Amino acid sequence: MMYCPVDAIKAADGEVHIDQDLCVECAACLKSGVCPQDALYQPELGWPRVLRSQFSDPLVSHPITGISGRGTAEMKTNDVTGRFREGEVGFAIEMGRPGISTSFADVEKVANALASRVEFEPLNPVTALLDVETGKFRDPKVLKERALSAIIECKTTEDRGIEVLNTLREASGDIETVFSLCVINRCSGFKAPFKEKMEAAGFTPRINGKTNVGLGRPLA
Amino acid sequence: MTHTHHRRGSKKDLQRDYVVLARIDREVEAQHTYGGPLEERVKRLLEILGRYEPVALLARASGRRLRYMKGWEPRMDSGTHRVASLEDILHSEELPDEGLTNAVYTSREAVEGVVKELKEADLGISIVVSGIFDDVFDIREKAGTEPHTVNMSLGTWGRTQLLPRRPVLELCTMCGHAMISPRLAEAMIDRVREGAQAPEEAAVELGKQCTCNIFSTQRAADIIRNAAAEGV
Numbered sequence: 001m002m003y004c005p006v007d008a009i010k011a012a013d014g015e016v017h018i019d020q021d022l023c024v025e026c027a028a029c030l031k032s033g034v035c036p037q038d039a040l041y042q043p044e045l046g047w048p049r050v051l052r053s054q055f056s057d058p059l060v061s062h063p064i065t066g067i068s069g070r071g072t073a074e075m076k077t078n079d080v081t082g083r084f085r086e087g088e089v090g091f092a093i094e095m096g097r098p099g100i101s102t103s104f105a106d107v108e109k110v111a112n113a114l115a116s117r118v119e120f121e122p123l124n125p126v127t128a129l130l131d132v133e134t135g136k137f138r139d140p141k142v143l144k145e146r147a148l149s150a151i152i153e154c155k156t157t158e159d160r161g162i163e164v165l166n167t168l169r170e171a172s173g174d175i176e177t178v179f180s181l182c183v184i185n186r187c188s189g190f191k192a193p194f195k196e197k198m199e200a201a202g203f204t205p206r207i208n209g210k211t212n213v214g215l216g217r218p219l220a
Numbered sequence: 221m222t223h224t225h226h227r228r229g230s231k232k233d234l235q236r237d238y239v240v241l242a243r244i245d246r247e248v249e250a251q252h253t254y255g256g257p258l259e260e261r262v263k264r265l266l267e268i269l270g271r272y273e274p275v276a277l278l279a280r281a282s283g284r285r286l287r288y289m290k291g292w293e294p295r296m297d298s299g300t301h302r303v304a305s306l307e308d309i310l311h312s313e314e315l316p317d318e319g320l321t322n323a324v325y326t327s328r329e330a331v332e333g334v335v336k337e338l339k340e341a342d343l344g345i346s347i348v349v350s351g352i353f354d355d356v357f358d359i360r361e362k363a364g365t366e367p368h369t370v371n372m373s374l375g376t377w378g379r380t381q382l383l384p385r386r387p388v389l390e391l392c393t394m395c396g397h398a399m400i401s402p403r404l405a406e407a408m409i410d411r412v413r414e415g416a417q418a419p420e421e422a423a424v425e426l427g428k429q430c431t432c433n434i435f436s437t438q439r440a441a442d443i444i445r446n447a448a449a450e451g452v
Contacts, residue, residue, distance in 0.1 A: 069397075081247065098393050182373060183371070207354070210371040213347050
């Protein structure tokens, strides 16, 4: 039971069962191999429950995007893709992280708040489910599902970046979970231009993060 | 995928926790062919990453994940979690996948050596260093490269009262996909406090759950040891 990241395996009246509403089909219990009775198994998952596995198990690929993990290569290959260009700022809003999990209803609340202000990343698995004009899921059945986390990836111009952060601050009060927030910016020499704008607006980034050191070739 | 982002800890702790990620973008064909066969470039990459004493190294090959983690011995294997030796990974004959590899280091000097050698090798593979920005920028300056893009963390927003206590959060955020249960982390701290398990073994039990293999067992053992000694 203690291997389940979302505490979905419960013991009651001498029996152990899995709370199917809480379970996000991440398969951490199966992979750990710790069930003394070898009683754990994962049934075939139909639509839309299969989304739980696709978004929660890092070893499962999303069939829509062909990507395993929970998002895209984002800035990790920006030196060769040019996904984020000078003057642009990217955001990765990872709903449910760290370790709390999220409903897709909460994912929609945030995506909907952002829709008119950003360009959603086309290769991202959340985007693949969205009407990008409204930020709402095309299939409302999705709303009842849960995931260990789901990443909304998007970008806008540096000029509109603070507006996006303010929108996220407001949306964070309307959700039942947490999100971890990444801000991506192309460097100018040894500086990230958007960092100063964020700090001036009262948003202070943590001291640690990721740096693409620019060794990918050919450069975009 | 932001799995090495948002690692928690004090500045002192984070200065012993660096992740180097190597990627080839699936959409950029020219990167796949840059400077010769991909297999030879990945072999060279792994040689360089392996030389600087990583505490964790992952290579993805032929659909499999080859995982080395310091302190993890074959007797500790369980379920689908299987350890590989550094030698197994460095001499693997299997073809690399596009996802390539990542390594975890505990010293800034090691990362400095890795970045410097990778620049000289000119493999064309995209390299990302996860760690304290000031240190990473300094590393890159010494290696003679300019930072291209940064990914900054603005932390956790929303119902943060749901988060576990500090040492558990520090342990669990070393697996960005959250495959390490907070309850397992608490249990490992309890076992160490009771003298039933060594901190190093408890760290491996947690690290095994991180299938992307970006977990630092060395840092985790210290966190567990300190949390157990605090008695809370």
